[in-house]
Amino acid sequence: MSRKKLATVWLGGCSGCHMSLLDIDERILEVAKLADIVKCPVVDGKELPEVDITLVEGAVTSDEHLEEILHIRKQSKILVALGDCAVMTNVTGMRNYFELDDCLNTAYKTAISNDGQGEMPASPFVMHLNQKVVPLQEVVHVDHVIPGCPPDANTIFYVLSELLNNRIPDLSDVKKLHYG
Numbered sequence: 757m758s759r760k761k762l763a764t765v766w767l768g769g770c771s772g773c774h775m776s777l778l779d780i781d782e783r784i785l786e787v788a789k790l791a792d793i794v795k796c797p798v799v800d801g802k803e804l805p806e807v808d809i810t811l812v813e814g815a816v817t818s819d820e821h822l823e824e825i826l827h828i829r830k831q832s833k834i835l836v837a838l839g840d841c842a843v844m845t846n847v848t849g850m851r852n853y854f855e856l857d858d859c860l861n862t863a864y865k866t867a868i869s870n871d872g873q874g875e876m877p878a879s880p881f882v883m884h885l886n887q888k889v890v891p892l893q894e895v896v897h898v899d900h901v902i903p904g905c906p907p908d909a910n911t912i913f914y915v916l917s918e919l920l921n922n923r924i925p926d927l928s929d930v931k932k933l934h935y936g
């Protein structure tokens with residue numbers, strides 16, 4: 757079986773899904789037998805080449821994210837939404853219940869922790885957020901989902917090993933996955 761190319765990407769999320777990915781612990785060696793990790797937050801790959809599988813953490817919160825997920829879709833044979841933010845916006849989408857300006861004002865200016873001295877950042881490098889956060893499947897086709905906040909490491913490993921062995925993961929019996 758030929759080696760696969762694997763990427764993991766972090767959009768609008770808290771990194772908890774990637775922490776869970778790291779929780780597969782020594783099983784990463786089994787992944788490494790079958791795949792080269794060509795891009796992920798802990799691999800210094802600047803570009804996303806054509807890959808077999810990409811795991812995407814987080815929701816789409818900005819035009820920058822939108823551009824990135826469209827590119828990821830183009831480059832990936834299989835796109836997996838990793839975690840509830842990617843699947844349904846979850847924590848990242850909680851701001852959808854409020855006006856964006858109110859959220860930004862609260863975060864940067866009026867929060868008690870700003871001691872009355874907060875200012876809106878003026879740097880062009882600060883991401884411009886869209887009015888609403890959307891889940892991945894609203895803008896691209898998603899092949900598989902790994903639910904959870906964060907997703908369980910056993911579930912992540914199961915999905916990865918199935919895909920790396922050219923099988924289709926079946927998450928219908930989650931209890932079995934967790935307790936063997």
Ligand code: SF4
Nearest residue numbers: 769770772839841905
């Ligand atoms: Fe963080 Fe949970 Fe969202 Fe993953 S699903 S990015 S752990 S908030």
